[in-house]
Amino acid sequence: MTPHDIFNEMMAKDQFSQWLGIELISVGPGTCTLQMTVRHEMLNGFGIAHGGISFSLADSAFAFACNSHGRHAVSIHCTIEHVAAVKLGDVLLAEATEERLGNSVSNYAIKVVKPDGEPVAFFRGVAYRKKMEWGKTGVAEQK
Amino acid sequence: MTPHDIFNEMMAKDQFSQWLGIELISVGPGTCTLQMTVRHEMLNGFGIAHGGISFSLADSAFAFACNSHGRHAVSIHCTIEHVAAVKLGDVLLAEATEERLGNSVSNYAIKVVKPDGEPVAFFRGVAYRKKMEWGKTGVAEQK
Amino acid sequence: MTPHDIFNEMMAKDQFSQWLGIELISVGPGTCTLQMTVRHEMLNGFGIAHGGISFSLADSAFAFACNSHGRHAVSIHCTIEHVAAVKLGDVLLAEATEERLGNSVSNYAIKVVKPDGEPVAFFRGVAYRKKMEWGKTGVAEQK
Amino acid sequence: MTPHDIFNEMMAKDQFSQWLGIELISVGPGTCTLQMTVRHEMLNGFGIAHGGISFSLADSAFAFACNSHGRHAVSIHCTIEHVAAVKLGDVLLAEATEERLGNSVSNYAIKVVKPDGEPVAFFRGVAYRKKMEWGKTGVAEQK
Numbered sequence: 001m002t003p004h005d006i007f008n009e010m011m012a013k014d015q016f017s018q019w020l021g022i023e024l025i026s027v028g029p030g031t032c033t034l035q036m037t038v039r040h041e042m043l044n045g046f047g048i049a050h051g052g053i054s055f056s057l058a059d060s061a062f063a064f065a066c067n068s069h070g071r072h073a074v075s076i077h078c079t080i081e082h083v084a085a086v087k088l089g090d091v092l093l094a095e096a097t098e099e100r101l102g103n104s105v106s107n108y109a110i111k112v113v114k115p116d117g118e119p120v121a122f123f124r125g126v127a128y129r130k131k132m133e134w135g136k137t138g139v140a141e142q143k
Numbered sequence: 144m145t146p147h148d149i150f151n152e153m154m155a156k157d158q159f160s161q162w163l164g165i166e167l168i169s170v171g172p173g174t175c176t177l178q179m180t181v182r183h184e185m186l187n188g189f190g191i192a193h194g195g196i197s198f199s200l201a202d203s204a205f206a207f208a209c210n211s212h213g214r215h216a217v218s219i220h221c222t223i224e225h226v227a228a229v230k231l232g233d234v235l236l237a238e239a240t241e242e243r244l245g246n247s248v249s250n251y252a253i254k255v256v257k258p259d260g261e262p263v264a265f266f267r268g269v270a271y272r273k274k275m276e277w278g279k280t281g282v283a284e285q286k
Numbered sequence: 287m288t289p290h291d292i293f294n295e296m297m298a299k300d301q302f303s304q305w306l307g308i309e310l311i312s313v314g315p316g317t318c319t320l321q322m323t324v325r326h327e328m329l330n331g332f333g334i335a336h337g338g339i340s341f342s343l344a345d346s347a348f349a350f351a352c353n354s355h356g357r358h359a360v361s362i363h364c365t366i367e368h369v370a371a372v373k374l375g376d377v378l379l380a381e382a383t384e385e386r387l388g389n390s391v392s393n394y395a396i397k398v399v400k401p402d403g404e405p406v407a408f409f410r411g412v413a414y415r416k417k418m419e420w421g422k423t424g425v426a427e428q429k
Numbered sequence: 430m431t432p433h434d435i436f437n438e439m440m441a442k443d444q445f446s447q448w449l450g451i452e453l454i455s456v457g458p459g460t461c462t463l464q465m466t467v468r469h470e471m472l473n474g475f476g477i478a479h480g481g482i483s484f485s486l487a488d489s490a491f492a493f494a495c496n497s498h499g500r501h502a503v504s505i506h507c508t509i510e511h512v513a514a515v516k517l518g519d520v521l522l523a524e525a526t527e528e529r530l531g532n533s534v535s536n537y538a539i540k541v542v543k544p545d546g547e548p549v550a551f552f553r554g555v556a557y558r559k560k561m562e563w564g565k566t567g568v569a570e571q572k
Contacts, residue, residue, distance in 0.1 A: 009188070010187075010188030010189075011188065012188075013186070013187070013188045013189075013190055014186070014187045014188040014193070015183055015184045015185065015186045015187075016184060016185050016186060016187055016192075016193035016195060016196065017187070017188075017193070018184075019184050040158055041158045041159060041161075041162050042158065042159050043156070043157070043158045043159060044153075044156075044157045044158075044159055044160070044203075044206065045152070045153030045154065045155075045156045045157040045160075045206065045210075046153075046156075046215075046217075047156060049159075050157070050159035050160070050199065050202070050203075051199075051202045051206070051218050051221065052159060052195055052198055052199025052202050052203075053159065053195075053199075055195055055198050055199070055202070055221070056193065056194075056195025056196075056198070056199065059193070059194045059195050059198070060187075060193075060195075063187065063188065063194070067188075072189075074189075074225070075194050075225050076224065076225065076362065076363070076391055076412060077222070077223070077224050077225075077362070077363045077412050078194065078198070078222070078223050078225075079220070079221065079222045079223075079365065079508050079553065080220070080221050080222075081219065081220050081536050081553070081555055082217070082218050082219065082220075082221075083528075083529045083531065083534075083536060099512075099548065099551055100512045100548055100551075102512065104390070104414065105362055105414060105512075107510050107512060107551060109538070109551075119528065119529055122528055122529075122536060122538075122553070124508065124510070124551070124553065126362060126363050126412075126510055128390065128391060219505065219506070219534055219555060220505070220506045220555050222365050222410065222508065224393050224410070224412055226385075226386045226388065226391075226393060242369075242405060242408055243369045243405055243408075245369065247533070247557065248369075248505055248557060250367050250369060250408060252395070252408075262385065262386055265385055265386075265393060265395075265410070267365065267367070267408070267410065269367055269505060269506050269555075271533065271534060295474070296473075296474030296475075297474065298474075299472070299473070299474045299475075299476055300472070300473045300474040300479070301469055301470045301471065301472045301473075302470060302471050302472060302473055302478075302479035302481060302482065303473070303474075303479070304470075305470050326444055327444045327445060327447075327448050328444065328445050329442070329443070329444045329445060330439075330442070330443045330444075330445055330446070330489075330492065331438070331439030331440065331441075331442045331443040331446075331492065331496075332439075332442075332501075332503075333442055335445075336443070336445035336446070336485060336488070336489075337485075337488045337492075337504050337507065338445060338481055338484055338485025338488050338489075339445065339485075341481055341484050341485070341488070341507070342479060342480075342481025342482075342484070342485065345479070345480045345481050345484070346473075346479075346481075349473065349474065349480070353474075358475075360475075360511070361480050361511050362510065362511065363508070363509070363510050363511075364480065364484070364508065364509050364511075365506070365507070365508045365509075366506070366507050366508075367505065367506050368503070368504050368505065368506075368507075
């Protein structure tokens with residue numbers, strides 16, 4: 001399966017990414033760029049986008065990037081630094097880059113930016129790589 | 144305004160916390176406990192809850208806890224460690240504890256657990272405390 | 287080997303913990319408390335303890351705690367929030383608590399405090415648990 | 430004062446960076462690259478460099494970068510992902526990049542690499558920017 005095949009299989013089941021309105025810009029080995037637009041139901045008590053929205057967009061880009069090599073990979077650790085408020089109607093892009101691919105653990109930087117390049121959030125994700133492969137069936141393992 | 148008044152004012156506008164189905168268990172100075180139930184539209188490509196769901200629940204508890212003292216407070220940094228898969232129909236609790244209240248910065252630990260106490264995620268939040276107060280109007284500041 | 291035996295074997299080789307002047311207060315399954323005193327050569331450009339000092343103390347407590355179960359464990363991810371300045375001559379305590387012990391990954395909270403309980407730093411550590419055991423010899427694995 | 434002047438004033442007092450054997454490669458507005466060599470007294474219980482060593486090197490690069498604009502800046506939050514073991518005699522480089530400069534908060538990525546570019550650790554630092562300026566005297570503020 002190619003990174004694009006794996007993305008399609010994951011995205012078809014990924015109800016929350018669908019709810020977010022996530023669109024694929026590009027996906028490849030260890031990389032993924034996604035886009036979405038902030039809607040009314042994504043706002044928080046300050047009337048700006050809830051912190052969980054930019055996190056979730058980045059987390060989806062991270063998931064597609066770390067699963068792109070063919071083995072199931074799950075999140076161990078994520079960090080996010082919020083650096084700008086996001087408003088209703090804003091378009092957000094999340095760009096995931098793989099910084100290291102280990103045998104059991106891999107490391108990603110994801111930048112969330114507006115279309116003009118203004119940074120919104122800096123996200124990092126560390127993934128645990130299981131032995132189970134996409135397109136095969138097997139017994140689930142625990143991390 | 145009491146912590147409960149501030150929670151009510153924030154929650155009334157917080158569309159995303161409403162979408163998550165968040166219910167208040169308790170709120171006080173520097174603390175907040177919330178509850179929600181995982182729905183179909185919250186699942187990811189593995190058929191379990193998207194990492195953004197437990198993050199968002201914890202982030203809301205963090206927001207209500209760090210705003211409870213009366214000054215506007217916004218997130219600078221969050222980390223989350225996912226330690227257990229969350230399934231459709233699972234009830235999640237997020238318990239926010241204030242570990243330090245500084246003049247400009249405050250620090251919180253939020254545990255996301257199932258009702259039997261099984262940990263799902265460990266979240267930490269660092270907030271920047273603005274000068275603007277809840278119940279007053281003023282000019283927005285930048286962090 | 288008991289947690290105390292493993293601590294002794296690790297500490298005997300741990301040149302940097304020795305340089306820090308680390309003393310053991312207690313060690314058990316998944317827990318460890320250490321103490322040290324800030325010396326002149328640990329100060330930074332502001333004349334207070336370098337951020338790497340409280341980090342290193344906490345990191346040692348994390349290492350002893352996550353190796354205490356008998357399997358080699360190495361750090362995947364650490365976070366530290368600095369909340370108070372540390373001065374020459376200050377005594378620091380680091381208290382490591384295990385929050386989850388998984389098969390491959392385990393999670394720890396470490397608080398660095400002064401003897402009166404004032405918090406200095408909040409540290410979290412995520413460890414990868416190798417198959418190799420203390421007291422046995424074997425082939426090194428990669429994480 | 431230029432970034433280089435501020436570096437010199439900080440480094441002259443920074444006993445721990447001196448103990449680490451840190452050498453300046455370059456410093457500019459928001460950036461800093463440092464180098465050091467791992468010595469025997471920096472090893473841990475596994476006989477490799479203690480996690481606090483690469484952290485401290487990165488933390489010094491972060492400190493010089495975030496203070497380079499002329500205002501005193503202190504660490505609020507740091508994260509580090511260790512991705513490769515570091516051995517006795519290894520040369521380490523830490524390269525700090527400023528990703529955002531806010532009025533009160535600024536954000537940095539620091540990569541620790543070996544001279545051939547192999548990544549050793551990914552560090553992120555968030556700084557709180559005080560009003561006090563380098564080269565002036567004033568009353569200390571609290572974050």
